[in-house]
Amino acid sequence: MSPAPARDGPPRFDLPYRLFGRARGVATGGHKALGQGANGAFLRHASLLEQPDARRIDMRASLLDPFGGLKVRRFEHRARIDVFVVLDLSGSMSFRRDGQGEDPVADLCAAIAHAAIRSHDRFGLIAAGPEPLAELGVRATARRGVPDELWRRLSAEPGAGRGSRGLLAAVEELPQRRALVFVVSDFLMPQAEIEDLLGALWRHDVAPVVVRSSAVEAPPPRFGLLETRDLETGRRRLLVMRPSLREKWIAHARARRAALDESFRRFGRPAFDLVDRFDADAFADHLLTGGA
Amino acid sequence: MRRPDWRTVALGAALALGVVAALQPETEAERPTYDVVAFVDITGSMNARDYRDASGRPQSRLEAVKTRLSTAVGRLPCGSKMGLGVFTERRVFLLFEPMDICRNYGAIAGAIAGLDWRMGWEGDSRVASAVFAALDMLAPMNADIVFLTDGQEAPPMRTDMPLEYSGDKDKVKGLLVGVGGTELVPIPKHDDFGRETGFYAMEDVPQASRLGPPPTGAENLPGYNARNAPFGEMPAGEEHLTSVRESYLGDLGRMTGLGYARLDQPDALAQAIAANARPRPVPVAVDLSPLPAAAALLALVALYGVPPLARLGRRRAPTHASRSFN
Amino acid sequence: MTGLGFDHPWALLLLPLALLPFLVSPLRLSGVPSAEVAPEDTLSRAVGAGIVALGALAIVLLVLGLSGLHRRDHVVERTGVGANIVLLIDRSSSMDSTFANRRPDGAEESKSVAARRLLTDFAARRPADRVAVAAFSTAPMLVIPMTDKHDAVRAAIGAIDRPGLAHTDVGRGLSLAFSMFDETSTETSRAIVLVSDGAAVIDRRVQDALRAAAARDPVRLYWLFLRTAGARGITDRPPPGDPDSPQTYPERHLDIFFKTLGLPYRSFEARSAGEVSDAIREIDQLEQRPTLYSETIPRQDLDWLCYWAAAGALLLLLAAKLSERRLEDWEGEALLPSPLRGGVGGGGGAGEGATRIVASRRRALHSAPPPTLALPRKGGGNAPDVHSQQPDSGRAAS
Known part of the structure; x- marks a missing residue:
């Protein structure tokens, strides 16, 4: 099968995401679920009396049974899950997302949507800045057009406002059933707020995605005056760039990232770093090794 | 090198004008x-x-x-x-x-x-x-x-x-x-x-001049006496009052x-x-320095004042643009 | 005292403009997701405050310059050697004749002209003096109050050769002179120089008043008597038998009266301009006492100083502006390793099929459907299908 033409963002690929633990739900899908099903990975043998399914009689096992009972193969149930993206669209997320160049966030969300729908899961999105952005949200759906549409909408929505308190309110709308939730944010909020958010998502399998920009983590090496403006608060800061400050700056960024990692580990998974641009391979690697 | 920021230009202009003002140009x-x-x-x-x-x-x-x-x-x-x-x-x-x-x-x-x-x-x-x-x-x-x-x-x-x-x-x-x-x-x-x-009363002050020879026809004035009152008697008047x-x-x-x-x-x-x-014209030196100083001030005010004004204008204009998608 | 003044104080209304630098930066700002991305830095904070201060300072200085800041002319108290002198000058019409009692002609100057010339010299020689000028004739007249402006004294002395009036009322002139010393003139240095060419009877009431004034304000009294040829002098005594009354010998009796005042008193009788000059020189030598006098320091414009300082501030600002850096010009450097790529990962076990996908490259990834895909509904995920749904997708999603 050929990839979708890149009319709405970069080409999209399937992603090997996985839900930690077993999914619940009756709708058939691609994820290990609670219960037994008729298809998929072998689980155990059962007696035909217990499970009168003549089509799945395991002849070999029946013959090897010293008691001569007829054995029926039981399989794991595989269920469909909901894949959600909880997207922080506060002002800080507008950094380098002016709709001109690449938009890694839109790329990532569209890629997740694409992959989820391709995997016969449902995809949904919850976006919030300081207030929940209901009109940007996507209800759990398997509709095919969603990735492209989402990509276009997110590209046009740089994010605004101060703080991401809206996220906490918005995650209430997630389904009760355990879902895979990608929390996409720069996590440049107070540690307590991060933990509140992660705590509110206890029911779900949370996969954080940290949106980072190497430009602000490692400043330009030249001497000079750099005046920064906080995209959320508008606060200005003047910085006298020099090697010692640059080193301090990098160390500062490292420390912040390490603290973040600490939180994420406490709440489950390590985070994926979306640095500068969306690298589908790296994301796939991440999902395989550390994530779902 | 890229074209310099207009703020650099404004600062440079303010500096140059400030130096000109400090040199105190004068005109006569x-x-x-x-x-x-x-x-x-x-x-x-x-x-x-x-x-x-x-x-x-x-x-x-x-x-x-x-x-x-x-x-x-x-x-x-x-x-x-x-x-x-x-x-x-x-x-x-x-x-x-x-x-x-x-x-x-x-x-x-x-x-x-x-x-x-x-x-x-x-x-x-x-x-x-x-x-x-x-x-x-x-x-x-x-x-x-x-x-x-x-x-x-x-x-x-x-x-x-x-x-x-x-x-x-x-x-x-x-x-x-x-x-x-x-x-x-x-x-x-x-x-x-x-x-x-x-205050002076009417009798305290002469109400008419008695200087010089008496006028012609003084004989006909009341109280005329050729020796004692050649001007006639002192008329009533308001010379004791003033305006x-x-x-x-x-x-x-x-x-x-x-x-x-x-x-x-x-x-x-x-x-x-x-x-x-x-009028007796005297040459004076007229200090021209306020002109460049005012221009320098103007440049500085533009430097500091234009960005917030522009931001204000931008904020007012595009309320529909940011939400254009929906 | 020293004070600052403004030529155009209304220009100070522009001072609030100096608040602008606190609100706006001359540098182009670089948006960052959060102010916390940069570490705290004391130097940076100081420089930031400095740039704000420089901007405000430049505006304040320019406004101050525009409003014409200057140091007001101020008066400096100095001590010098001189005196506080009241020149009491006779301006009766007899002063307009010469010492020889003739109408002044080209050869001989009148007494008033001589007095004017010599007194002008006298005042010019003594910069530390404070001088007041009074004239008397029929009535006493205050000409110039006590001043250290020698211009003014010269102008006042300059007027004494104008045609004078009829009488010589010395007494009231003197009491005016006594009243002209002000508080700033130190008591020890007060002197009255009476210049006249005649004397007159002093009314008894005025005599009493003068005695009281002399007791209250001790001054030194000099009488410069310009004696006209043929007139009686100060020391002339009446021949025996003649009545010795103030009416007939007013000069002698005035001298006697002055002596009874109990003041340091000297009289000089001058019969010619040369003698006047000698007398004045003698007064000059006698009146050498420490005095407080004030000197006016003329106003100093400070606007040029403001402009230079503003230019200095602007130069620093320009230097700051020229060393401006922006994040926008900077692509960044991936110095920070992703914690996961650094080998932290691997927390979850690899599910089935995982190894296959890890091994596959991108091309393989997107061409292969997930291995455990359940039966596709509605014909599976074909790309054309995706796009055929686009027209109504927005509606569906919102």
Whole structure:
């Protein structure tokens, strides 16, 4: 099968995401679920009396049974899950997302949507800045057009406002059933707020995605005056760039990232770093090794 | 290198303009200055109180002259000179010659404040003669005249003998300043010790001139007596009351080539002096530095002021643009 | 005292403009997701405050310059050697004749002209003096109050050769002179110089007043008597038999009266301009006492100083502006390793099929459907299908 033409963002690929633990739900899908099903990975043998399914009689096992009972193969149930993206669209997320160049966030969300729908899961999105952005949200759906549409909408929505308190309110709308939730944010909020958010998502399998920009983590090496403006608060800061400050700056960024990692580990998974641009391979690697 | 930021340009411009301002560019200009001698009438009628001071209390004409004249000369451009004289009887008495007002303002103001009717050496008030005398005095000094008087001739002028001025009308310029109100007011009377003892009554002052030969036809006047009363008996009159004689002073001014102004607020007096005295241009350096300094300030204000204004405009305009998708 | 003044104080209304630098930066700002991305830095904070201050300072200085800041002319008290002198000058008409009692002609100057000339010299020689000038004739006249402006003194002395008035009222002139010393003139240095060419009877009441004034304000009194040829002198005594009354010998009796005042008193009788000059020189030598006099320091414009300082501030600002850096010009440097790529990962076990996908490259990844894909509904995930749904997708999603 050929990839979708890149009319709405970069080409999209399937992603090997996985839900930690077993999914619940009756709708058939691609994820290990609670219960037994008729298809998929072998689980155990059962007696035909217990499970009168003549089509799945395991002849070999029946013959090897010293008691001569007829054995029926039981399989794991595989269920469909909901894949959600909880997207922080506060002002800080507008950094380098002016709709001109690449938009890694839109790329990532569209890629997740694409992959989820391709995997016969449902995809949904919850976006919030300081207030929940209901009109940007996507209800759990398997509709095919969603990735492209989402990509276009997110590209046009740089994010605004101060703080991401809206996220906490918005995650209430997630389904009760355990879902895979990608929390996409720069996590440049107070540690307590991060933990509140992660705590509110206890029911779900949370996969954080940290949106980072190497430009602000490692400043330009030249001497000079750099005046920064906080995209959320508008606060200005003047910085006298020099090697010692640059080193301090990098160390500062490292420390912040390490603290973040600490939180994420406490709440489950390590985070994926979306640095500068969306690298589908790296994301796939991440999902395989550390994530779902 | 990229095109520099406009703010860099604004800063550079402000810097350059600031340096230009600091170098104090100058241009030469001429400023009119005046050289005047003020003569103040200190005769008795100047004690009449028909002015009001700043707090609204009645003020004598002489006091009004003193406060307003010293303020007015302070308004004359620097480099102007002023002398001071007093007038009673038929002559003027020069207290000091013209001196630079700006440098000696304290002394001038002190001298003006020291004017007193007690300086008067005689009670008569021959305004026209004194003006002529003052003009004679000033002609060799090349100074202009400011003659402050109420115009009250005491004793009154002969109505049948027209006044004539024989001097040169253009030698001395300047103005007569009429002091007093247009309403008739009584004149305070003082005793030998200078204490005020009431007001002059009609009988206290001559109501008509008795100078010179009697006019023709005086025989027909009431009370005529060839030896004892060649002018007839003293007619009733209002010479014991006083008001500013504006028309008389105006005529006197026209006769002598002087202007006339009523004593009003100091600014008006300074303007009247400037309008009537001969301006003597002196070269002065005019500092041009405010121009580049103002431009530098403008550049700085633009540097700091335009971004917030632009932001304000941007915020107002595109409310629909950010949500255009929905 | 020393004070600052403004030529155009209304221009100070522009001072609030100096608040602008606190609100706006001359540098181009670089948006960052959060102010916390940069570490705290004391130097940076100081420089930031400095740039704000420089901007405000430049505006304040320009406004101050525009409003014509200057140091007002002020008076400095100095001590010098001189005196506080009241020149009491006779301006009776007799002063207009010469010492020989003739009408002045080209050869001989009148007494008033000589007095004017010599007194002008006298005042010019003594810069530390404070001088007041009074004239007397029929009435006493204050000419110039006590001043250290020698211009003013010269102008006042300059007027004494104008035609004078009839009488000589010495007594009231003197009492005016006594009243002209102000508080700033130190008591020890007060002197009255009476210049006259005659004397007159002093009214008894005025005599009493003068005695009281002399007791109250001790001054030194000098009488410079310009004696006209043929007139009586100070020391002339009446021949025996003649009545010795103030009416007939006013000069002698005035001298006697002065001596009774109890003041340091000297009289000088001058019969010619030369003698006047000698007398004045003697007074000059006698009146050498410490005095407080004031000197006026003329106003100093300070606007040029403001402009230079503003230019200095602007130069620093420009230097700051020229060393401006922006994040926008900077692509960044991936110095920070992703914690996961650094080998931290591997927390979850690999599910089935995982190894296959890890091994596959991108091309393989997107061409292979997930291995455990359940039966596709509605014909599976074909790309054309995706795009055919686009027209109504927006509506469906919102």
